[in-house]
Every structure is written in C-alpha cells, then in structure tokens.
Amino acid sequence: MKFADKPANEEDRLQSLHASGLPESGPSERFDRLTRMAKRIFDVPVAMLNLVDADQLLPHSCIGLEPEKWDRETSLCSHVILQSTPLIVSDLLEDPRFHDAPAITHQGLRFYAGCPVHMPDGFAVGALCISDTRPRLLSEDEVAVLQDLAAIVEDSFAVLTEARLDQLTGLANxxxxxxxxxxxxxxxxxxxxxxxxxxxxxxxxxxxxxxxxxxxxxxxxxxxxxxxxxxxxxxxxxxxxxxxxxxxxxxxxxxxxxxxxxxxxxxxxxxxxxxxxxxxxxxxxxxxxxxxxxxxxxxxxxxxxxxxxxxxxxxxxxxxx
Missing domain, CATH: 3.30.70.270 (Reverse transcriptase/Diguanylate cyclase domain)
Structure with a gap:
C-alpha cells in the first residue's frame, strides 16, 4: 500500500486537533447521527468519521464496523487530509495505491469515499467516509451530498471549539x-x-x-x-x-x-x-x-x-x- 505523506503543517494540525478535545472525548452520539444518515443515504454497510492523530486513526463515529484504533500509515483517511476534495476509490482492489490495504485484506471493503473535515482554523483533522463491500461509482450529486454532510460535521466542530474558548478574551478557557x-x-x-x-x-x-x-x-x-x-x-x-x-x-x-x-x-x-x-x-x-x-x-x-x-x-x- 502507498503510505501517505504527512502534511507540511503537521505539528500545527495536531495542535488544532487536540485543542478541540475530540480525541480525548471519544465517540459521540452527535456524530453517530450523521454517520447513520450517511449510511442510509448512500445505502452502504459502513460509514465513519475518523480523526487522523499522530500515529493512529481514531474512529469518532463508526457504523457498520467494530470501532478500533487503526495505524495511520495504512489508513485511507491519511490520504484524504492531504487534499481539498473528496477521495473516491471505486474499486480498492484495482487501485495500485490501495489494493493491499487492511481495509481490503481485513475488512473486505472494495469501495471508499472520504471527504476531509476541518477545524475552524482550517486544519484538516480527519475524514467523513463511506465504504462498501462491492465496487461502485458516485455521481456528482452524491459527491455533493457527501460534502454537505462533511460541512455539517465541521459546523459541529466549530460549536465544540467555541465551547473551549473564552468569549471575552479569545483565549482558551x-x-x-x-x-x-x-x-x-x-x-x-x-x-x-x-x-x-x-x-x-x-x-x-x-x-x-x-x-x-x-x-x-x-x-x-x-x-x-x-x-x-x-x-x-x-x-x-x-x-x-x-x-x-x-x-x-x-x-x-x-x-x-x-x-x-x-x-x-x-x-x-x-x-x-x-x-x-x-x-x-x-x-x-x-x-x-x-x-x-x-x-x-x-x-x-x-x-x-x-x-x-x-x-x-x-x-x-x-x-x-
């Protein structure tokens, strides 16, 4: 599998991620509602919101798979945070970058679509993604829906971040x-x-x-x-x-x-x-x-x-x- 490079702003990105408190808070019903919605809309067996930490992929919401921490270097989401548009892989088995990824060898997944999600300061901290056990395509309208769901995730990130700021001074509370x-x-x-x-x-x-x-x-x-x-x-x-x-x-x-x-x-x-x-x-x-x-x-x-x-x-x- 092709390993993803780390972003040039990796230290600042990780600081932004942990300032939000999301890695420490664990899975949340707030985000489970969105991944359940994604699962129904796209009729897929798996929908996830994953955070990309220093060495691990942290499942913040996982519908269709048992949530566990995965190695960052073998995750598809580590590729997603490097780009501004969704990563769509119609058939993982036929893609030379990912044909031997654990998503295929361990979970039996064939299709993957992941949209980067950002903190309010602009740093990409994870991916909202859907997966299927069979190859498939996404239309332009479906890609737009996935991006809309990712925007809702980002709105929730903003609310959580706001709760950790002192309104008078703009410093962390x-x-x-x-x-x-x-x-x-x-x-x-x-x-x-x-x-x-x-x-x-x-x-x-x-x-x-x-x-x-x-x-x-x-x-x-x-x-x-x-x-x-x-x-x-x-x-x-x-x-x-x-x-x-x-x-x-x-x-x-x-x-x-x-x-x-x-x-x-x-x-x-x-x-x-x-x-x-x-x-x-x-x-x-x-x-x-x-x-x-x-x-x-x-x-x-x-x-x-x-x-x-x-x-x-x-x-x-x-x-x-």
Whole structure:
C-alpha cells in the first residue's frame, strides 16, 4: 500500500486537533447521527468519521464496523487530509495505491469515499467516509451530498471549539487550556523536551471593577490578554482560567527562557500603564513551575505548584507595601 505523506503543517494540525478535545472525548452520539444518515443515504454497510492523530486513526463515529484504533500509515483517511476534495476509490482492489490495504485484506471493503473535515482554523483533522463491500461509482450529486454532510460535521466542530474558548478574551478557557496543555505535556515527555507552566493573577482587579465598573474590568482583561499574545510564541498555550486568572504553558522552554518571556510581559504592561491614559493600571503576580515528568504526574499537579508560587509573590508584594 502507498503510505501517505504527512502534511507540511503537521505539528500545527495536531495542535488544532487536540485543542478541540475530540480525541480525548471519544465517540459521540452527535456524530453517530450523521454517520447513520450517511449510511442510509448512500445505502452502504459502513460509514465513519475518523480523526487522523499522530500515529493512529481514531474512529469518532463508526457504523457498520467494530470501532478500533487503526495505524495511520495504512489508513485511507491519511490520504484524504492531504487534499481539498473528496477521495473516491471505486474499486480498492484495482487501485495500485490501495489494493493491499487492511481495509481490503481485513475488512473486505472494495469501495471508499472520504471527504476531509476541518477545524475552524482550517486544519484538516480527519475524514467523513463511506465504504462498501462491492465496487461502485458516485455521481456528482452524491459527491455533493457527501460534502454537505462533511460541512455539517465541521459546523459541529466549530460549536465544540467555541465551547473551549473564552468569549471575552479569545483565549482558551479553563477546559480548553487543560486539554491542549495536557497534550503538549505528553508531547514534551515523549520528545524529552522542557516545558514550564506559569500561573498569573491580576493584582487589584476588584478595585478596577468596583471603582470604574465592569466595563473597565473587561477592558483590563482584554488588554492583558492582548499583551500576552504579543509577548509569547504561537506554540505557547495561553488560557484564561476564569475571573482575573490566566495560565501559560511555555513549550520547549527552560525555566530561564520562560522567566525572560515573563520579564518581557512585565515591561509591556509597565509601558501600557505609562501610555494608555486609563484611570486604572494593570499589575499582576505570577508563579512558575518547570515540568518534571518524574514529579508531575498530571497537569493539575503542575498548576497547583505554579499557583502556590504565584500566591507567594502576591503575599510578599502585599507585605512590602
């Protein structure tokens, strides 16, 4: 079987996939309804929604076959994510690319049609596909129907992604951050790369709300979020945990490198305070913890350590006043 190449944007694609939380959530009735619909519309024995992860094909909905994780390199869906149009193979046995694919040798399938499905940021993360045990053709109208069903899948992806974003700041919310940061930590552990987590809490935020109103408080949160986006890299994971608390996972970064990034943020915040003309000012305390896979069994333990260190900084500043 011809193995598919990996996309040039593979790391960003995987980050987008895991930021959605879809691989961790497993099969869903939301998508089972769509694959059942596809099975009936096309009168095929098999309809699936598969996600293409780093090394495996993850069945997110599987009608007609027992769901299991398949090797990515021997999957047809790994070819689908490389193109913008559906992959239609009328007879797998007669196609030199796929004649010995496990879909034929293990499942006895002969026909395959897969349409790429994308996250809202444009990355192709999987395929909505139908299969039959006999060769067949699809008309142009049928291909259009398959694409329409894939568009419905993408609409559902957008809804799920929206649920993991903080509406005020555009950052990941608590749930979104935890999913993406946990995935990033697993990658750091696998590749033996460093990572650091920072916990930020705004100082005096309640005073801003109480004195100038919640609109000013929202403005302060938006400014802080924007400054973090300016200071930190695209590969770093930034989230708003709620209220005036933020968390950042610095990927592939030592404690000294992450600390320098925080110094840059402190400088940006100070500059904003000097030039903004706002009646209120931004101040923040932060705590940092370097990831150690032998000590930190989960993201939660790393967050707790960074949180404690943040409160130590906040307490020392209060005592110094």
């Amino acid at each position: 608590r749930r979104g951050f935890d999913v993406l940061a946990s995935y990033a930590l697993a990658g750091a552990r696998r590749r033996e790369k460093p990572a650091c987590l920072c916990f930020i809490d705004l100082d005096g935020f309640k005073i801003i709300n109480d004195t100038w109103g919640h609109e000013a408080g929202d403005r302060a949160l938006g400014v802080m979020s924007g400054l973090m986006k300016q200071c930190f890299r695209e590969d770093d994971v930034i989230g708003r945990r709620g209220g005036d608390e933020f968390s950042i996972l610095f990927t592939d970064s030592s404690l000294s490198g992450a600390s320098r990034a925080m110094e840059v943020l402190q400088h940006k915040v100070s500059l904003y305070n000097e030039t903004s003309g706002q009646p209120w000012q931004l101040h923040f305390s932060w705590g940092m913890a370097q990831y150690d896979p032998l000590r930190h069994s989960s993201l939660r333990s790393l967050l707790q350590l960074a949180d404690r260190r943040m409160y130590q900084m906040k307490k020392s500043r209060q005592q110094a006043r």
